[in-house]
Amino acid sequence: MNPPTSNQQGVSVQVRGLHKSFDGQEVLKGLDFDVQAGEIFVIMGPSGSGKTVLLKHLIGLEQPDAGDVLIQGQSIQSPEVMGRFRMAMVFQSGALLSSLTVGENVGLYLSEHRLMPASEIARIVAEKLEVVGLKGTEDKMPNELSGGMKKRVAIARALVIEPQLILYDEPTSELDPLSAVVVAEEILHLQERIRVTSLVVSHDRDLAFGVADRMAVINEGRILTIGTPEEVRRNPDPLVQQFLRADFKHSNERKEHEKHA
Amino acid sequence: MFQNVGEMLVLFFRTLAALPLAWRQRQKVADQFFEIGNASLLMVCILSFFIGSVIALQTGPLLVEHGLASYVGGVVGYSICRELAPVMMAILIAGRIGSSMAAEIGSMRVYQEIDALRTMNINPIHYLVLPRLIALSAALPLLVIFAILVGWLGGAFVCVANTRIEISFAAFLSALRDVVEISDVANGVFKSFVFAVIIGVVSCHQGLITRGGPRGIGRSVTKAVVNSIVLIVIFDYLLTRALQK
Numbered sequence: 001m002n003p004p005t006s007n008q009q010g011v012s013v014q015v016r017g018l019h020k021s022f023d024g025q026e027v028l029k030g031l032d033f034d035v036q037a038g039e040i041f042v043i044m045g046p047s048g049s050g051k052t053v054l055l056k057h058l059i060g061l062e063q064p065d066a067g068d069v070l071i072q073g074q075s076i077q078s079p080e081v082m083g084r085f086r087m088a089m090v091f092q093s094g095a096l097l098s099s100l101t102v103g104e105n106v107g108l109y110l111s112e113h114r115l116m117p118a119s120e121i122a123r124i125v126a127e128k129l130e131v132v133g134l135k136g137t138e139d140k141m142p143n144e145l146s147g148g149m150k151k152r153v154a155i156a157r158a159l160v161i162e163p164q165l166i167l168y169d170e171p172t173s174e175l176d177p178l179s180a181v182v183v184a185e186e187i188l189h190l191q192e193r194i195r196v197t198s199l200v201v202s203h204d205r206d207l208a209f210g211v212a213d214r215m216a217v218i219n220e221g222r223i224l225t226i227g228t229p230e231e232v233r234r235n236p237d238p239l240v241q242q243f244l245r246a247d248f249k250h251s252n253e254r255k256e257h258e259k260h261a
Numbered sequence: 262m263f264q265n266v267g268e269m270l271v272l273f274f275r276t277l278a279a280l281p282l283a284w285r286q287r288q289k290v291a292d293q294f295f296e297i298g299n300a301s302l303l304m305v306c307i308l309s310f311f312i313g314s315v316i317a318l319q320t321g322p323l324l325v326e327h328g329l330a331s332y333v334g335g336v337v338g339y340s341i342c343r344e345l346a347p348v349m350m351a352i353l354i355a356g357r358i359g360s361s362m363a364a365e366i367g368s369m370r371v372y373q374e375i376d377a378l379r380t381m382n383i384n385p386i387h388y389l390v391l392p393r394l395i396a397l398s399a400a401l402p403l404l405v406i407f408a409i410l411v412g413w414l415g416g417a418f419v420c421v422a423n424t425r426i427e428i429s430f431a432a433f434l435s436a437l438r439d440v441v442e443i444s445d446v447a448n449g450v451f452k453s454f455v456f457a458v459i460i461g462v463v464s465c466h467q468g469l470i471t472r473g474g475p476r477g478i479g480r481s482v483t484k485a486v487v488n489s490i491v492l493i494v495i496f497d498y499l500l501t502r503a504l505q506k
Contacts, residue, residue: 059380060379061380083382087380088380089380091376093372093373095372095377097378098368098374099365108381108383109381161381
């Protein structure tokens with residue numbers, strides 16, 4: 001296992017003909033796309049469109065029925081990939097180990113792989129927690145944290161790895177607007193600092209259009225469009241436009257409008 | 262069922278293959294070991310004392326009646342160390358520790374903590390199963406040795422106190438020494454080691470294959486305990502047959 005270094009470059013990702021079914025229901029229907037090294041690629045789509053399942057395939061947590069995911073040209077299913085490239089995933093729920101403290105969770109990768117002495121790990125843990133605005137929470141248990149704080153600890157845990165590929169599953173869900181901005185800035189900062197490749201699954205249009213170099217919109221296991229944020233915004237596909245323009249009209253405004261009508 | 266057996270065998274052999282990494286996990290092994298001891302020592306003490314007492318109470322008056330008072334210590338000592346202590350303690354540990362292992366690992370599976378480990382290239386077998394299996398395999402035989410001693414004490418107490426038996430403590434001990442050999446104790450301890458491996462593998466396997474929410478965790482816990490007990494009883498017969506004098 002290679003220790004994290006600050007000059008590590010991101011890795012490219014190729015998805016080739018990815019198919020996946022659960023209990024006879026096809027969730028991914030032959031996805032094909034490339035993500036360039038060092039790029040921020042955002043995947044958007046309605047709930048149940050297969051985004052999280054796709055993300056799990058990209059880090060080897062699910063085996064495809066057909067097709068493959070290539071990391072820097074090497075199949076994710078080959079056993080040496082996980083040891084060769086540093087990858088991290090920020091889960092929607094945080095997925096912190098509930099029996100460990102916040103500090104132990106954040107430093108878990110370094111301590112389990114024995115990459116540094118304990119004092120150095122403690123310093124890095126404190127530094128990463130400060131980055132996500134949770135300075136001094138090392139000794140807290142995950143059940144003492146709010147949903148948003150758990151998400152930020154999970155991001156700190158991913159940052160510790162200094163990954164070449166980082167996958168975010170709904171990174172701003174459950175976060176207040178200020179924390180969401182912090183997370184978005186951290187996604188951009190990480191890309192600038194270590195040229196990490198980032199794949200972000202999100203419903204958050206502000207986040208998606210704010211950070212993406214390129215983006216894809218998927219629906220019912222198929223890609224509707226891929227391109228730069230501008231290209232996607234201009235795509236005439238009614239499903240894409242419906243998803244991008246969906247807006248909640250404030251009930252008071254609506255009532256006012258009805259009254260005038 | 263056969264798929265489960267196959268998966269448990271794979272889990273067992275993968276854990277065996279990871280044994281050289283055990284030293285790296287020593288802190289977790291120690292934590293698990295003390296947790297098992299803390300959670301079960303008092304229960305083991307109570308259970309084994311009363312098992313010894315009941316065996317003495319059941320067999321003592323009958324043997325005394327037939328003029329075989331000098332055999333009471335031997336019968337109580339022999340049955341406790343070869344059969345009752347290992348089997349009863351294994352069943353107790355399956356219920357007390359196996360269930361908590363299945364629940365803990367099952368909840369980690371359901372709440373994606375195991376997925377998180379895998380994304381950090383941390384093998385869940387090395388991190389979760391190996392320390393638990395080693396700790397249980399060390400703790401259960403020690404608990405059984407303790408249970409044998411307490412069980413003998415319980416038997417001796419009844420023999421001394423019960424007016425229908427009335428055997429002195431020294432006579433009980435002397436009869437026990439005449440019948441029970443060190444190999445009998447070793448036999449019980451060996452059985453308990455096998456039972457510990459069964460409980461560990463079954464419980465960790467059930468935890469790792471947990472699906473669904475809290476109901477799934479509950480199902481895994483029940484299966485872990487029931488399957489462990491069934492396998493303990495089957496292996497008890499096989500081991501008794503294999504280790505017969």
